[in-house]
Amino acid sequence: MSRIMFLLVLGLCTFAGASSEAQESRCADCHFANPQADPDPNHLQDWDRSPHGRNRVGCDGCHKGNAATTESFLAHQGVLTSRNPSSPVHRNNLPRTCGACHTGAFVAFQKSRHLGLLGEGNADGPTCSTCHGSVGAELLSPRRLETQCESCHGADDVFPLPEVAFQGRLLLEEVVLVRELLGQATGLIARVEDDTRKREFEEALQQAEVPLTEAVQAAHAFVFDQMKERLTTARERSIVLLNALANPE
Template sequence: MRRAAMMALAAAGLLLVAAGASAQQSRCADCHFANPGAPRADHASRWEMSAHGRANIGCERCHGGNAQTFDKLQAHKGILSWADPKSPVHRANLPVTCGTCHTGQLVAFQKSKHWQLLQKGERRGPTCATCHDDVGGNLLSPKSLEGQCASCHAKGKTAPHPEFPARGRTMLQGVRDARGLLKDAESVIKKIADKPRREALMREADQVRVPLTQAVEAGHAFVYDGLEERLAVAQKRLTALYTHISEPGAQSRP
């Protein structure tokens, strides 16, 4: 009994700590923006514009340090230069640093030849920042992905495999097309007056998004069998969804 009560108190305490922490903003960026002596002002402003800045993923989540203080020495305690092989933002460590939040991408990336190159300390392959920018703010279009692969895999480059860039582009285009169809379907569904039917179709649409997200994650192995498999599932579900939209009543079938 006493033990249960203590555990309840501990749980409540933990909850309070968690709430306090999330309410407290990271101070790293505030000082860096206010201080003209702080390096890489462009990096900080790209961060501010990025999905990370918007989602309050502070500088310390990639760099370490103490984000709760305005004392520079305290704040920088434990921060290593990016060039230090132990730094979490060193190019070889970046996949694991980013992967603390983006697990699916990390797991796929670890299956790739690119990951093996990083582990061997070779500089010829890409790391997460190669495609996403060092603050993770960049998403590639199919064409820019093709260009990115080609910068290393085109004829005459460091690892010539001229078929890879086109393949990357086709795969990402497939994902984009499926996303577009899903979006169109959803805007039709939203206008359906019959509520139970509308909600059933919305749930069905959500089931298309799942394999699409998984396809993008799997694509980080850069051999696209995993992506193709998940994309095929999404396409099959899309076809079914479109059939159900055009045949009132049919969606209630199992």
């Protein structure tokens, strides 16, 4: 009885939402009605709240299958359990699955020894979900990143390179700092009244945001030289912009 009510409400919401895109994805609808299908009770909620759920990256974005049908057999064609080495969500295949949409991170990750480990079927290396969770919802804070690297590269561990964990943390702290500078600049730009000047500032803001995004992507090589170069550029441009905003004329 309660399930029928739930489906009715769900149906009403779908129609009320009236987005044809939302109606094309039947996977989530049916899985929310059958939560026992997922061994991890948080997976659906995590997805719902994640940037993926909010930006219409459906279940099929990672799992494949046919999202246009309510017929279970047809829907699951091509869907394989993550334990199957051919599954798009097997840990060894995640870089390619996620990388289909996140090219920048994937290209950098291809330079990393970590990808080589996955290719060899070695379970000691990290994959995308190690740091972002299985629905890609999570972004690590600098301290949590350090802990994550240390779980494999810590001084008392069998893997070498104990210094990389601290390096990674410092660089991510700088990412956070540059983001704060850009946040301040955004606030100041909103108050600029002259339209021409405002547009110039907005362009300068973009010029500083691009290398910051590139820095985060390049970080996925885990050898940080290119990231450092992009981050320095982003910081310099942010400071020039903030100075210009603070000193009109």
